[in-house]
Amino acid sequence: MIDFSATHLQLFGLPQQYGIDLNVLESRYRELQTKAHPDRFAGEDETQIRLAEQWSGRINEAYRVLKSPFERGCYLLTLQGIEPFGQNQPAMPPDFLMQQMQWHEQLAEARSKADKLMQLEQSVERHKKSLLTDLSGTVDSSAEQAALILRKLKFLFRLEEQVGEALEALE
Amino acid sequence: MALLQISEPGLSTAPHQHRLAAGIDLGTTHSLVATVRSGEPQVLEDELGHALLPSAVRYCSDEAPHVGYSALNMQDKDPTNTIVSVKRLMGRVLADVNEAAELPYALLDAPGMVRLATVSGDKSPVEVSAEILKALRERAEKSMGGELTGVVITVPAYFDDAQRQATKDAAKLAGLHVLRLINEPTAAAIAYGLDQAAEGTFAVYDLGGGTFDFSLLKLSRGVFEVLATSGNGHLGGDDFDQRVYGWILQHANIAAPTAGDMRTLLVAARRAKELLSKQDSAPIQAVLSDGTAVDLTLEYSTFDTLTADLLQKTLISCRKALKDAALAVEDLNGVVLVGGATRMRTLRREVTQFFGRQPLTNLDPDKVVALGASIQANILAGNRGADDLLLLDVTPLSLGIETMGGLTEKIIPRNTTLPVTRAQDFTTFKDGQTAMSIHVLQGERELVGDCRSLGRFELRGIPPMVAGAARIRITFQVDADGLLSVTAREQSTGVETQIVVKPSYGLGDDEIARMLQESYQLAEADKHARMLQEAITEARRLLESVKAAMDTDADLLDDAEQVEINAFMQHLFNAMAAGGTDDIKKHMDALNNGTRDFASRRMNRSISQALTGQTVDSIAA
Ligand SMILES: Nc1ncnc2c1ncn2[C@@H]1O[C@H](COP(=O)(O)OP(=O)(O)OP(=O)(O)O)[C@@H](O)[C@H]1O
Ligand SMILES: [Mg+2]
Numbered sequence: 001m002i003d004f005s006a007t008h009l010q011l012f013g014l015p016q017q018y019g020i021d022l023n024v025l026e027s028r029y030r031e032l033q034t035k036a037h038p039d040r041f042a043g044e045d046e047t048q049i050r051l052a053e054q055w056s057g058r059i060n061e062a063y064r065v066l067k068s069p070f071e072r073g074c075y076l077l078t079l080q081g082i083e084p085f086g087q088n089q090p091a092m093p094p095d096f097l098m099q100q101m102q103w104h105e106q107l108a109e110a111r112s113k114a115d116k117l118m119q120l121e122q123s124v125e126r127h128k129k130s131l132l133t134d135l136s137g138t139v140d141s142s143a144e145q146a147a148l149i150l151r152k153l154k155f156l157f158r159l160e161e162q163v164g165e166a167l168e169a170l171e
Numbered sequence: 172m173a174l175l176q177i178s179e180p181g182l183s184t185a186p187h188q189h190r191l192a193a194g195i196d197l198g199t200t201h202s203l204v205a206t207v208r209s210g211e212p213q214v215l216e217d218e219l220g221h222a223l224l225p226s227a228v229r230y231c232s233d234e235a236p237h238v239g240y241s242a243l244n245m246q247d248k249d250p251t252n253t254i255v256s257v258k259r260l261m262g263r264v265l266a267d268v269n270e271a272a273e274l275p276y277a278l279l280d281a282p283g284m285v286r287l288a289t290v291s292g293d294k295s296p297v298e299v300s301a302e303i304l305k306a307l308r309e310r311a312e313k314s315m316g317g318e319l320t321g322v323v324i325t326v327p328a329y330f331d332d333a334q335r336q337a338t339k340d341a342a343k344l345a346g347l348h349v350l351r352l353i354n355e356p357t358a359a360a361i362a363y364g365l366d367q368a369a370e371g372t373f374a375v376y377d378l379g380g381g382t383f384d385f386s387l388l389k390l391s392r393g394v395f396e397v398l399a400t401s402g403n404g405h406l407g408g409d410d411f412d413q414r415v416y417g418w419i420l421q422h423a424n425i426a427a428p429t430a431g432d433m434r435t436l437l438v439a440a441r442r443a444k445e446l447l448s449k450q451d452s453a454p455i456q457a458v459l460s461d462g463t464a465v466d467l468t469l470e471y472s473t474f475d476t477l478t479a480d481l482l483q484k485t486l487i488s489c490r491k492a493l494k495d496a497a498l499a500v501e502d503l504n505g506v507v508l509v510g511g512a513t514r515m516r517t518l519r520r521e522v523t524q525f526f527g528r529q530p531l532t533n534l535d536p537d538k539v540v541a542l543g544a545s546i547q548a549n550i551l552a553g554n555r556g557a558d559d560l561l562l563l564d565v566t567p568l569s570l571g572i573e574t575m576g577g578l579t580e581k582i583i584p585r586n587t588t589l590p591v592t593r594a595q596d597f598t599t600f601k602d603g604q605t606a607m608s609i610h611v612l613q614g615e616r617e618l619v620g621d622c623r624s625l626g627r628f629e630l631r632g633i634p635p636m637v638a639g640a641a642r643i644r645i646t647f648q649v650d651a652d653g654l655l656s657v658t659a660r661e662q663s664t665g666v667e668t669q670i671v672v673k674p675s676y677g678l679g680d681d682e683i684a685r686m687l688q689e690s691y692q693l694a695e696a697d698k699h700a701r702m703l704q705e706a707i708t709e710a711r712r713l714l715e716s717v718k719a720a721m722d723t724d725a726d727l728l729d730d731a732e733q734v735e736i737n738a739f740m741q742h743l744f745n746a747m748a749a750g751g752t753d754d755i756k757k758h759m760d761a762l763n764n765g766t767r768d769f770a771s772r773r774m775n776r777s778i779s780q781a782l783t784g785q786t787v788d789s790i791a792a
């Protein structure tokens with residue numbers, strides 16, 4: 001029997017690894033919610049509904065984490081006892097810091113120009129994609145390397161948000 | 172073993188009775204009620220065969236308010252007492268009502284929500300909406316021949332907590348039990364999806380009289396998953412009317428229209444707008460109160476320019492939802508149009524261009540929301556069938572708390588699937604700080620002042636420590652109904668405080684009770700009888716469900732446990748027979764507590780079964 005303290009992957013009956021079949025994940029998510037969602041217990045006793053509420057929330061959270069490559073990576077590292085954003089992580093390599101600075105300069109220059117912002121958005125998107133590809137090869141084999149990639153990705157997400165905000169401000 | 176020594180007709184053997192449930196589309200312009208009959212959703216009509224009830228209420232000095240067509244027909248003769256588009260005022264304070272100057276009513280500033288001065292006294296938008304709901308309730312009960320067990324009411328996806336609460340309050344006031352509020356585009360998708368047996372990812376673009384909603388949904392094997400939703404609670408067909416109205420004032424040189432003129436011209440503006448959906452120019456003719464005649468012609472191209480930015484605004488919302496769901500327009504399997512205002516040709520042109528495809532319009536855009544709501548109401552009332560759909564909805568707006576410097580920290584981002592529980596740790600910022608004030612907010616903006624405040628509470632009894640040492644875990648929990656509760660807990664001592672967030676502008680239960688009292692003049696005795704009846708119904712339902720659980724899963728209990736649960740059931744049954752409301756409630760609680768472990772084991776079993784079932788499937792596939 002599955003219990004509440006199972007890992008996200010166990011909950012979905014998936015192997016404890018980064019590489020998972022997203023189609024299987026999605027169809028199991030639907031199957032599990034079909035059983036656990038509180039609406040399935042409409043009109044039944046409150047205990048049952050509250051329990052369903054907890055299980056359903058648990059399934060939603062697990063699904064949210066597993067379907068995102070970034071979140072899934074973080075989660076798997078945490079299971080191995082590694083905190084990718086913990087304090088004792090090594091500093092970012094100098095070339096990435098340089099790249100960060102460049103991007104920030106580009107953002108500052110592009111601020112009021114929609115076409116420049118969209119170019120920047122695309123370049124960020126490309127970097128993200130290539131980092132995600134790197135991530136899939138490292139989470140299960142080299143945790144340290146994976147942690148570094150995750151930290152780079154986190155930076156890119158933030159940058160992407162800032163570009164998005166600048167774009168929205170133009171609308 | 173003998174499970175129950177009690178026998179009550181209909182309790183344990185007969186399948187439960189079909190419960191009367193309805194879906195209500197409480198619209199800005201029109202409202203409708205629908206129900207599922209022999210498996211088919213259908214809209215209920217009035218005696219004259221009208222499906223739509225105009226959302227108009229006219230207050231009179233000496234008789235009950237008029238609702239619907241009879242009210243609407245009086246709007247230019249009695250503009251200040253005839254309230255239309257009241258939905259735009261729900262949950263709003265006067266300062267929020269941008270168009271106040273263009274409305275012919277006497278709006279009063281009041282704490283929590285605006286009020287309207289009428290000949291029969293000041294009314295809150297909640298009371299006005301309750302009149303509309305009462306009319307629909309009467310229509311439904313007459314047509315279905317019995318009292319409604321519960322209703323599902325639709326609201327714009329973009330309604331915030333204040334607006335949702337106001338809608339629920341209106342229902343309470345109308346004597347309706349709300350099974351759930353669901354979002355209008357979702358309801359449309361349910362009706363649509365079921366009708367077409369569609370599978371895939373769909374966009375629902377819903378422009379009604381007062382609100383714009385956009386939702387992305389994925390339909391697959393009976394599960395409707397809302398992927399993202401966006402919109403604008405203050406953008407609808409009414410705004411297009413306003414643009415035309417402004418154009419008329421300008422071109423007919425009208426400087427100071429009276430309230431009656433305003434209504435007359437707004438009606439003329441709307442008529443012109445609607446004509447332009449079919450023809451290239453529309454005449455605008457009206458006679459004002461001072462006898463001046465207005466005679467203009469509005470060209471399609473002029474209308475197009477006057478309103479282009481309104482359409483643009485809707486498309487920006489579409490873009491936002493697509494981004495949240497990480498989807499491109501090419502990923503969609505279809506775009507569904509809902510709402511009367513989507514009949515505008517300019518709109519169809521823009522939407523077709525934006526999505527790169529012709530939108531789907533094969534279901535009646537006026538009825539589709541109510542039909543979807545009735546399907547969900549039928550399920551939530553407990554009239555379940557084998558092939559029931561499951562709806563997975565999301566939070567429309569982000570939820571968070573105020574942090575240092577008047578900034579909001581999001582705890583649950585918008586478009587998170589419900590139900591959800593999310594925790595975050597915070598700390599103290601002063602040495603020796605023993606209390607922490609928690610301000611709960613809803614909205615997307617960074618500054619607290621730009622978000623809606625849902626409530627404040629305080630965690631006291633934090634042990635004095637240096638700044639930054641305490642660890643305070645704040646947990647946000649949103650249930651399937653979208654209700655938020657917030658818990659704060661100091662981790663080292665376990666000091667805890669909790670609130671269920673009910674916005675401060677929601678009506679208190681006392682206030683609702685008072686209003687109910689006023690409107691129905693309910694005698695105390697009636698009230699007690701009604702409460703007892705409700706308790707008995709609930710108790711019977713509880714007994715039925717425990718009985719059903721014991722029938723299927725008795726093997727999860729040992730003999731002693733079975734005996735114990737039976738005893739709880741027997742006590743509850745005795746209490747029902749004795750007829751004391753409090754006693755019944757007490758024994759329901761006891762039975763609920765007594766079956767907690769059992770319920771939990773059943774849940775684990777069912778989750779495990781889901782998984783094994785799936786595994787076999789996917790191996791076979
Ligand atoms: N043929 C038409 N051409 C253009 N607009 C139309 C047409 N028919 C109806 N409308 C507009 O549709 C709007 C009403 O739509 P609908 O009845 O869907 O709104 P509602 O459900 O009452 O409002 P909401 O959903 O915003 O609460 C009005 O603004 C009306 O003028
Ligand atoms: Mg509507």
